[in-house]
Amino acid sequence: MEPVLPENLTDADLIEALAHTHLADCYQCGKCTAGCPMAAAMDVMPNQLVRMLQLGQALEAMKSNAIWACVSCQTCSARCPKSVDCAGIMDGLRELSLQRGAASPAQRRVLAFQQAFLDNIRRNGRLDEIELIAEFKLRALRHEPSLRFLFKGSMVAPALQHRRKLHLRGEKVKDRDVVRRIFERCTDGKHA
Amino acid sequence: MRLGYYPGCALHGSSNDYEQSLRACLGKLEVEPEEIREWVCCGATAAHSLNHKLSIALPGRNLALAEQQGFEEMLAPCPLCSMQLLKASKLIKEDDGLRREISSIVEGEISGRVNVLNLIQVFQQVGLDRIKGAVKKPLTDLKPACYYGCLLVRPPEVVKFDDPEQPSSMEAIVNALGAMPVEWNFRTECCGAGMTMAKEETVLDLSHRILTDAQQHGANCLVTACPMCHVNLDMKQYDIERSYSVVIKLPVYYLSDLVGLALGISREALGIDRHFVT
Numbered sequence: 001m002e003p004v005l006p007e008n009l010t011d012a013d014l015i016e017a018l019a020h021t022h023l024a025d026c027y028q029c030g031k032c033t034a035g036c037p038m039a040a041a042m043d044v045m046p047n048q049l050v051r052m053l054q055l056g057q058a059l060e061a062m063k064s065n066a067i068w069a070c071v072s073c074q075t076c077s078a079r080c081p082k083s084v085d086c087a088g089i090m091d092g093l094r095e096l097s098l099q100r101g102a103a104s105p106a107q108r109r110v111l112a113f114q115q116a117f118l119d120n121i122r123r124n125g126r127l128d129e130i131e132l133i134a135e136f137k138l139r140a141l142r143h144e145p146s147l148r149f150l151f152k153g154s155m156v157a158p159a160l161q162h163r164r165k166l167h168l169r170g171e172k173v174k175d176r177d178v179v180r181r182i183f184e185r186c187t188d189g190k191h192a
Numbered sequence: 193m194r195l196g197y198y199p200g201c202a203l204h205g206s207s208n209d210y211e212q213s214l215r216a217c218l219g220k221l222e223v224e225p226e227e228i229r230e231w232v233c234c235g236a237t238a239a240h241s242l243n244h245k246l247s248i249a250l251p252g253r254n255l256a257l258a259e260q261q262g263f264e265e266m267l268a269p270c271p272l273c274s275m276q277l278l279k280a281s282k283l284i285k286e287d288d289g290l291r292r293e294i295s296s297i298v299e300g301e302i303s304g305r306v307n308v309l310n311l312i313q314v315f316q317q318v319g320l321d322r323i324k325g326a327v328k329k330p331l332t333d334l335k336p337a338c339y340y341g342c343l344l345v346r347p348p349e350v351v352k353f354d355d356p357e358q359p360s361s362m363e364a365i366v367n368a369l370g371a372m373p374v375e376w377n378f379r380t381e382c383c384g385a386g387m388t389m390a391k392e393e394t395v396l397d398l399s400h401r402i403l404t405d406a407q408q409h410g411a412n413c414l415v416t417a418c419p420m421c422h423v424n425l426d427m428k429q430y431d432i433e434r435s436y437s438v439v440i441k442l443p444v445y446y447l448s449d450l451v452g453l454a455l456g457i458s459r460e461a462l463g464i465d466r467h468f469v470t
Contacts, residue, residue, distance in 0.1 A: 018244045020283070037381060037382050037398055038394070041394070069391075069394070071382050071384060071385050071386075071387055071394065071398075072237055072240070072241070072342075072385065072386075073342040073346070073381075073382035073385065074342055074343065074346035074347045075342070075346065075380075075382070077346070077347050078345075078346045078347055078348055078356050085347075087347070091240050091241055091244065091247075092244070094241040094242060095241065095242055095243060095244060098242055109390050109391070110387075110390045110391060112390070113238075113389055113390035114237065114238035114241055114242055114390075115238075115242070117236065117237075117238035118235070118238045118239065118242060118243070118246070121232070121233045121235065121238075121239075121250070125232045125233065126201050126204070126231075126232065126233050127201035127202075127205060127233055129201075129205045129206055133389065136389060136390070152392075153389070153392075156427070159468070160206060163209070163466040163467075163468075164208070164466060165205075165206040165207075165208060165209070165466065166206070167205060167206075170205065171204055173230050173231075173232055174230060175230060178253075178298075178299055179232055181299070182246075182249050182250070182253060182297055182298055182299075183246065185249070185297045186243055186245040186246040186249050186297065187243065187246075
């Protein structure tokens with residue numbers, strides 16, 4: 001039998017592979033949604049996202065606000081009677097929605113934060129908190145220019161400084177080249 | 193046995209009071225964790241949300257370093273780091289093709305043999321009887337709400353720790369210190385985790401519910417073993433009070449703070465004076 005080439009995979013197949021789970025196992029009991037701390041803030045419920053994937057509506061699921069409201073608490077996956085990894089499916093949907101440019105414009109701030117976070121790690125190997133805040137705000141400001149947002153949270157800086165919790169320069173690993181190479185190999189598509 | 197130490201970014205950043213606390217406390221119990229040299233960030237929520245491969249490779253790099261440096265056990269006091277390390281380890285052990293691929297990506301052989309421990313497990317290894325015997329100042333005035341949050345107990349097949357719905361390991365330690373943990377409902381609910389910057393309203397809402405439930409059940413403090421939970425429940429408590437027009441003033445301790453206090457270590461030596469709610 002011919003091996004299945006990646007091109008032949010549907011988005012739902014890709015998400016199954018990313019999440020190491022079986023979408024068809026879900027029988028829509030709704031327990032994931034019942035225990036989700038963010039369900040009230042979601043436009044599409046977790047069990048509905050799984051159903052959309054079963055029905056081949058992956059792109060619609062990727063466009064939802066819900067996948068960016070998810071806090072990755074893992075409650076859905078832990079309680080699923082069929083061991084469907086719903087939190088893993090959320091991760092898969094976020095990853096593909098970034099690749100497909102399908103992320104909901106209303107949720108750009110969460111995506112901007114996560115992209116800024118990874119950029120920071122790629123450069124330093126470890127998180128530099130001040131740099132992260134600056135990068136996050138610059139990214140997010142492109143979509144929502146607002147002075148209030150720019151300075152939000154800055155009032156806490158003196159309190160952090162007073163508690164010796166503010167580090168003007170973050171730590172870096174010595175061998176940053178290896179970190180860069182790890183990032184390259186994880187994003188070049190050759191190690192899919 | 194040598195115990196490796198993976199601090200993760202938070203404990204070397206704004207949660208450095210947690211590191212101060214656990215070093216002081218474990219030192220008193222003659223446990224001296226050795227930092228893994230050249231450790232890198234685990235990738236946290238950003239990696240598992242945006243790049244699955246990276247979310248295995250970054251923890252994988254740390255597992256490889258720990259093996260190269262001769263550790264068989266390592267403490268990861270941040271439950272997110274700990275879970276990411278355990279998840280990478282599990283996936284690598286289950287799939288030899290993946291193991292070889294990740295080893296090549298991170299330029300270091302990974303077998304997955306390093307045992308990753310959370311802080312509660314290190315206290316369990318020391319032994320509750322020994323901790324009980326070393327108590328100098330029993331915490332008889334404290335009624336803590338033991339708060340596990342998400343990732344100490346979830347996903348259960350990854351972390352394989354305690355009961356995911358009704359955990360009791362933290363209560364057992366707090367009991368050994370002479371404190372009286374309260375029964376309450378939000379022990380494994382989420383505080384909003386890494387949304388502190390990107391979606392503050394999520395953190396304020398979820399953390400408000402947790403703090404309120406703890407108080408309604410008679411707690412006079414809350415205890416956690418997670419740097420992010422501590423930020424959301426302690427540093428953000430003032431913002432929660434303002435947003436919901438309530439007064440909470442509930443001190444939030446790291447588990448090592450309570451063990452340390454009972455062992456006779458000062459609040460200053462543990463870094464408790466550096467918390468926001470005191």
